Amino acid sequence: MHGRPRNASKPEEEAASAAKAVQLRSLQSQFMTNHHDKIYTNEAIELSTKLLEINPEAYTAWNYRKLAVEDRLARIEPDPNLVSAILDEELRVVESALRQNFKSYGAWHHRKWVLSKGHSSVGNELRLLEKFQKLDSRNFHAWNYRRFVVELTNRSEQDELQYTDDMINNNFSNYSAWHNRSVLLSSLLAQNADGFMPNIKIPEEYDFVHSAIFTEPDDQSGWFYHLWLLDQTLNVETPLLTSSWPSHGSSIILSGAGCLSGSSSMFTTFCSESGSFPLILYFDQAVGGVSSSTVTIDSELKGNEGLVWEPIPNKNSQVSCVWVARLKYVSSDPCEYKVKIRVGNSPGIVSSRGYNFNAPYEFVFTAHVHDTVEDSQEGIVSWTDGFDIWDAKSKDLNSLVTLDRLNAEMDFKWRQEAIDSEVECFGILPDSKIGKLTLARLLMAREAMVSDDAVKGVHYEEILQLYNDLMALDSSHYQYYKDEHSKAFLHKVTSSSESLSRHLLRYRDMNNLVCLRLNNLSLSRIASVEKLLFVQMLDLSHNELHSTEGLEAMQLLSCLNLSHNRIRSFSALDSLRHVKQLKVLDVSHNHIGKHSVDTTRYLCSSPLSNSELGQDDVGKQNPGLVTKYWDAYCVLRDLNLKQLDIAGNEIAGEEFSSFVLQVVPKLVWLDGQKKLGN
Amino acid sequence: MADKLVADKHVRYILMAEKKKESFESVVMDHLRMNGAYWGLTTLDLLDKLGSVSEDEVVSWVMTCQHESGGFAGNTGHDPHVIYTLSAVQILALFDKLSILDVQKVSSYIAGLQNEDGSFSGDMWGEVDTRFSYIAICCLSILKCLDKINVKKAVDYIVSCKILDGGFGCTPGAESHAGQIFCCVGALAITGNLHHVDKDLLGWWLCERQDYESGGLNGRPEKLPDVCYSWWVLSSLIMIDRVHWIEKGKLVKFILDCQDMDNGGISDNPKDAVDIFHTYFGVAGLSLLEYPGVKPIDPAYALPVHVINRILFTK
Numbered sequence: 007m008h009g010r011p012r013n014a015s016k017p018e019e020e021a022a023s024a025a026k027a028v029q030l031r032s033l034q035s036q037f038m039t040n041h042h043d044k045i046y047t048n049e050a051i052e053l054s055t056k057l058l059e060i061n062p063e064a065y066t067a068w069n070y071r072k073l074a075v076e077d078r079l080a081r082i083e084p085d086p087n088l089v090s091a092i093l094d095e096e097l098r099v100v101e102s103a104l105r106q107n108f109k110s111y112g113a114w115h116h117r118k119w120v121l122s123k124g125h126s127s128v129g130n131e132l133r134l135l136e137k138f139q140k141l142d143s144r145n146f147h148a149w150n151y152r153r154f155v156v157e158l159t160n161r162s163e164q165d166e167l168q169y170t171d172d173m174i175n176n177n178f179s180n181y182s183a184w185h186n187r188s189v190l191l192s193s194l195l196a197q198n199a200d201g202f203m204p205n206i207k208i209p210e211e212y213d214f215v216h217s218a219i220f221t222e223p224d225d226q227s228g229w230f231y232h233l234w235l236l237d238q239t240l241n242v243e244t245p246l247l248t249s250s251w252p253s254h255g256s257s258i259i260l261s262g263a264g265c266l267s268g269s270s271s272m273f274t275t276f277c278s279e280s281g282s283f284p285l286i287l288y289f290d291q292a293v294g295g296v297s298s299s300t301v302t303i304d305s306e307l308k309g310n311e312g313l314v315w316e317p318i319p320n321k322n323s324q325v326s327c328v329w330v331a332r333l334k335y336v337s338s339d340p341c342e343y344k345v346k347i348r349v350g351n352s353p354g355i356v357s358s359r360g361y362n363f364n365a366p367y368e369f370v371f372t373a374h375v376h377d378t379v380e381d382s383q384e385g386i387v388s389w390t391d392g393f394d395i396w397d398a399k400s401k402d403l404n405s406l407v408t409l410d411r412l413n414a415e416m417d418f419k420w421r422q423e424a425i426d427s428e429v430e431c432f433g434i435l436p437d438s439k440i441g442k443l444t445l446a447r448l449l450m451a452r453e454a455m456v457s458d459d460a461v462k463g464v465h466y467e468e469i470l471q472l473y474n475d476l477m478a479l480d481s482s483h484y485q486y487y488k489d490e491h492s493k494a495f496l497h498k499v500t501s502s503s504e505s506l507s508r509h510l511l512r513y514r515d516m517n518n519l520v521c522l523r524l525n526n527l528s529l530s531r532i533a534s535v536e537k538l539l540f541v542q543m544l545d546l547s548h549n550e551l552h553s554t555e556g557l558e559a560m561q562l563l564s565c566l567n568l569s570h571n572r573i574r575s576f577s578a579l580d581s582l583r584h585v586k587q588l589k590v591l592d593v594s595h596n597h598i599g600k601h602s603v604d605t606t607r608y609l610c611s612s613p614l615s616n617s618e619l620g621q622d623d624v625g626k627q628n629p630g631l632v633t634k635y636w637d638a639y640c641v642l643r644d645l646n647l648k649q650l651d652i653a654g655n656e657i658a659g660e661e662f663s664s665f666v667l668q669v670v671p672k673l674v675w676l677d678g679q680k681k682l683g684n
Numbered sequence: 685m686a687d688k689l690v691a692d693k694h695v696r697y698i699l700m701a702e703k704k705k706e707s708f709e710s711v712v713m714d715h716l717r718m719n720g721a722y723w724g725l726t727t728l729d730l731l732d733k734l735g736s737v738s739e740d741e742v743v744s745w746v747m748t749c750q751h752e753s754g755g756f757a758g759n760t761g762h763d764p765h766v767i768y769t770l771s772a773v774q775i776l777a778l779f780d781k782l783s784i785l786d787v788q789k790v791s792s793y794i795a796g797l798q799n800e801d802g803s804f805s806g807d808m809w810g811e812v813d814t815r816f817s818y819i820a821i822c823c824l825s826i827l828k829c830l831d832k833i834n835v836k837k838a839v840d841y842i843v844s845c846k847i848l849d850g851g852f853g854c855t856p857g858a859e860s861h862a863g864q865i866f867c868c869v870g871a872l873a874i875t876g877n878l879h880h881v882d883k884d885l886l887g888w889w890l891c892e893r894q895d896y897e898s899g900g901l902n903g904r905p906e907k908l909p910d911v912c913y914s915w916w917v918l919s920s921l922i923m924i925d926r927v928h929w930i931e932k933g934k935l936v937k938f939i940l941d942c943q944d945m946d947n948g949g950i951s952d953n954p955k956d957a958v959d960i961f962h963t964y965f966g967v968a969g970l971s972l973l974e975y976p977g978v979k980p981i982d983p984a985y986a987l988p989v990h991v992i993n994r995i996l997f998t999k
Binding site for chain 2: 230
């Protein structure tokens with residue numbers, strides 16, 4: 007009980023309490039009678055006043071009062087003075103209830119209800135708010151009520167902004183004031199109101215918030231405001247295309263399922279049983295409206311009119327950063343085709359915040375269609391043998407050239423200056439957690455804004471060191487800094503062709519598949535996927551990953567090694583359902599089945615669809631197992647795996663293995679053993 | 685300093701509180717007895733002691749609180765409100781007695797409270813708050829009638845309450861508060877819309893609720909840690925898969941320290957008096973932290989996982 011000390015109560019106290027209880031009980035039952043019999047006499051109303059004075063949380067009493075007011079208003083002459091008197095009384099009762107408990111939802115709502123009858127003055131309400139905000143400047147009921155009054159009376163946003171100025175200058179440790187400030191400023195900036203240009207206002211706000219952060223580094227009031235300012239500085243509203251596969255100027259080899267003789271080590275070879283390859287568009291923010299009219303494809307590959315574009319992974323919402331279409335090709339018709347893609351050919355691509363993709367972007371790649379020579383082999387895929395060193399002359403790393411995102415942005419200069427100025431300020435802040443964290447974020451921001459290849463990647467050493475420092479300094483949040491460290495590490499690896507190629511290999515046995523080795527790197531998080539769309543084989547073994555969030559964009563992935571990580575469930579692998587190319591999956595030696603709490607259940611599609619489980623053959627034959635292993639069932643039935651490793655997990659065993667074989671009938675290799683009947 | 689959960693004492697505390705209807709504390713909270721019952725009974729189920737109460741007595745009392753409009757009141761004679769309607773449905777779900785409900789009636793009451801903009805009022809008097817959006821969605825989902833409301837509009841309204849720090853408030857523009865965040869994230873989770881949440885941004889805001897010294901969680905910046913946030917912050921972190929960003933061991937310790945080791949019950953902090961509300965949130969928090977001897981609880985529905993699976997996996 008908030009504010010009530012834990013003491014054994016003495017007999018006198020208990021007696022007094024019992025007496026109070028009896029009195030309250032009697033008051034309540036009398037009130038109930040009045041309420042049910044709809045008695046609205048002065049006496050009855052007075053009773054409810056007494057009740058609410060003792061117990062402002064008795065919500066039925068507030069309802070009763072509203073009915074009483076309506077009853078009285080209906081009976082009197084429409085004389086403004088009489089109406090005033092009645093409503094004034096309500097306001098008085100609310101005020102007295104609030105004194106008892108200024109967090110009472112019922113009391114605040116009753117006041118709003120009275121006000122909506124067109125009563126009271128702005129002056130009165132603001133005076134009341136002044137009183138309560140003095141008592142507790144963080145009372146969110148008061149702040150909400152303030153917003154309500156402001157809207158009702160059309161007080162200007164500039165005036166309200168000044169109010170937050172005053173509150174903050176009085177005491178910077180007021181998160182509620184900073185919050186309000188961000189809401190008001192957001193609105194004023196979006197409207198391009200007089201005197202609210204971002205290139206001037208944002209730097210001013212940085213100065214303003216410094217007082218909060220530098221005076222008391224452990225006080226969180228200014229932290230989130232500063233982060234918001236950083237977001238305003240960094241993020242361009244108009245959506246941009248970050249990367250694509252195939253990328254501009256690249257060449258790819260397309261074939262049917264099977265082996266090619268003398269496959270290339272210079273270009274990516276894509277083999278498909280279905281005779282189609284994915285065209286991937288990766289935007290910098292979630293967009294909708296990607297379709298065959300907004301994205302045009304110009305090529306001689308037949309059968310690709312009216313292409314369907316799908317957002318990955320959210321079928322639910324029709325907006326996503328990642329969009330995929332599948333272009334058809336006929337492998338028995340070998341030829342070389344130039345393919346030209348024009349993104350934003352016509353308007354229609356819109357970000358989830360409502361901004362249009364307005365700079366059409368065109369890219370061209372060449373597709374060499376080859377015929378297959380032999381049937382595909384069903385040999386087991388190894389993660390250690392059969393690899394060739396990456397050819398430095400390989401053309402695949404063109405995809406690293408991320409499109410110059412800030413080209414379109416004209417006020418690039420103030421953004422860069424703001425970041426530089428902040429870096430300088432935070433660079434001299436003594437060793438505080440928020441100092442180091444903000445500096446790391448600022449340096450990441452700077453890296454994101456760098457377009458000059460010569461200078462790219464220069465900050466990462468410092469960023470990684472800062473996160474290492476933070477892991478030691480603030481050990482409660484160790485895992486947060488670990489995740490940020492992993493992200494920065496992957497950004498570093500993918501920041502240049504040179505650093506990335508140190509982790510690349512080719513897998514001979516499968517048409518020189520592009521393999522990326524990122525094992526044994528203590529990675530707890532996946533990042534930079536937009537730069538890795540060309541990867542076909544990914545080794546993430548011996549890391550600290552607990553989810554495959556982010557991998558859904560890697561549409562070319564056919565082999566994935568996640569052994570020796572911290573995957574707790576198949577629901578954590580849900581994003582793999584969208585990687586339709588996946589044939590080989592190793593999740594051995596993880597924690598699947600070990601935990602009772604599922605932290606990724608709701609990141610899959612709505613669990614309400616769980617009741618549709620078990621409507622297919624497997625479900626009908628094994629309803630119990632489908633319920634028990636519902637998440638494994640959902641992931642595995644959507645894939646066409648040939649090879650799966652699950653040993654070394656708590657879930658592994660006879661029952662699960664036989665269940666897997668029913669759900670994935672075409673599986674050839676399970677835990678290194680060739681399955682009969684395949 | 686406590687080093688274990690005195691489950692038996694908490695069970696006894698709850699059973700006694702249920703009987704002590706005439707103390708001042710009890711009378712003052714008469715109007716929310718339905719919530720109290722839900723907190724107490726769920727805690728008993730988590731500690732595998734639901735059998736200690738008379739199912740028939742509880743269920744018949746719950747039904748006396750149903751109004752002719754279909755909604756449930758906080759106690760017999762009081763007015764209906766969605767808050768108590770959800771608790772009533774949750775209590776029936778615990779006992780696997782949802783079948784006694786006239787589902788049509790209850791769901792119509794709730795669906796009727798959806799406004800034009802997708803938001804929900806708590807009752808006929810029109811208070812709007814994202815808490816009610818969560819309540820409506822959670823309740824209708826348990827009753828399998830989500831199609832009775834405009835889910836898209838409901839989701840759009842919730843998303844409009846998302847703020848610049850990644851959190852959610854009670855109405856558009858309102859400050860982030862862990863309780864509201866739980867409601868909004870829970871509603872989005874149940875309807876399969878968590879892609880609207882910036883998980884990294886919100887995750888950081890949430891993990892910074894942990895107090896370095898005590899290990900407890902507060903509800904918003906610069907406030908004191910309180911056991912009830914062990915539920916609201918923790919369940920939110922779990923739903924967005926960022927719970928590894930707090931130090932779980934320290935939080936377990938904080939919750940255990942808030943127990944009354946002699947009389948049972950858990951309080952908001954080690955010095956204050958215990959109550960049912962915090963006893964529930966403490967035990968639910970321990971469940972999410974996988975404390976041994978406590979059954980797993982679902983972070984979105986706030987009901988034991990076995991109860992939710994029973995509902996979700998049947999047509």
